[in-house]
Amino acid sequence: MSPINQLNRDRLLIYSAASLRGLAAGAISVLAAVYLAKRGFAEAEIGIVLSAGMAGVFAGTVYGTYLADRVGRRRSLIGLALLAALGGAALAWVDSPWAAAAAAFFGMLNTQGSDRGAAQALEQSILPSLAADRERTRVFAWYNALQDAGGAVGALLAALPAILRDGLALPELRAYDATVYTYAVLLAAVAIFYARLSARTEQSAAPALQAHELPPSARREVRRFSWLSAMDALGGGFIGSALIAYFFFVRFGAGEAALAALFAAARVMTVFSHFAAARLAGRIGLVNTMVFTHIPSSLLLLTLPVAPTFEVAALLFILREGLSEMDVPTRQSYLMAIVPPHERSWAAGLSQLARAGGRMIAPAFAGVAMQAGALWLPLVAGASIKITYDLLLWRAFRRIKPPEER
Secondary structure (H helix, E strand, O other), X not given: OOHHHHHHHHHHHHHHHHHHHHHHHHHHHHHHHHHHHHOOOOHHHHHHHHHHHHHHHHHHHHHHHHOHHHHOHHHHHHXXXXXXXXXXXXXXXXXXXXXXXXXXXXXXXXXXXXOOOHHHHHHHHHHHHHOOHHHHHHHHHHHHHHHHHHHHHHHHHOOHHHHHHHHOOOOHHXXXXXXXXXXXXXXXXXXXXXXXXXXXXOOOOXXXXXXXXXXXXXXXXXXXXXXXXXXXXXHHHHOOHHHHHHHHHHHHOOOHHHHHHHHHHHHHHHHHHHHHHHHHHHHHOHHHHHHHHHHHHHHHHOOHXXXXXXXXHHHHHHHHHHHHOOHHHHHHHHHHHOOOHHHHHHHHHHHHHHHHHHHHHHHHHHHHHHHOOOOOHHHHHHHHHHHHHHHHHHHHHOOOOOHHHO
């Protein structure tokens, strides 16, 4: 196989794995909190389980940042996929909140709506080597669009418990268990795509600078970017898909089918938003695109607590989702552009590590707030933190340009 065809094949395999991971994440993010509530878990216990899952994502990202290149990217990706599958299956086996928290931790249960864990950090470090600078943002747009397309289908899969319950007369909890097992099978299938990646996806054998040998300015930029990413993720942890779904479930009495349709429509909006982000970045720059699409999405989020009906709240939420992830491909492309190629795993991992740390804190606080009756508080907290992040990001990075903008 020619080098160009091999690069395209590796890119397609990564796209396929990301799509399947998105499918699994889309389903579990809508169902997780409702599933645990139907099993008798209190809101505070639900928050603990979701936070444990994000702590597992954090631990997996530590591994991806500092050890994956030594073990091998392909082996690491396969191992992460199989561990996530086992954790997902265990979630349906166990009964106590603490056992569920352990399953969520070891399974790296990510209920943020899209998979943003260790596997994505490794894929993010691989993709720039499969494209030229001028194509990099477009490649990331396709990558995230396909992942979110999987998430849209996954959100529809969240209707499976209702279908099994009403169509096949399966007991409700058994129907939910079957859907969680389906989630685990999807993640096991992801490992097959990773097993077919070529050796070209491994770290280059060329001499590489270690992170501590980077120029001080480059170290400072990556670490500042990572700290700001942690702030963004902290805000996102208050408004993950599982908690948003629970908000609609409690506030408006939305059922499984309504939630599945809502989150599927939201994911469709994000799919198209990635391509819009790539086009917009070509005109106004990556940093401006990140900031000036993200702030309006947070303002729309603030309208949900005062929406009078489910239909109005759903429309506002879908509009918000059309803007909320336009910063994702642009952020990934920007970070990979401002560091040397051999340091991409470290930079991507450090950023994901910071984001995982931010996400794992918030759900427990959100669960306590919801149990106290303040359903609106996590939404307001999340939006406020994200707006602050956007302003700080623009101030810190507006003058640091990637190669294609210089």
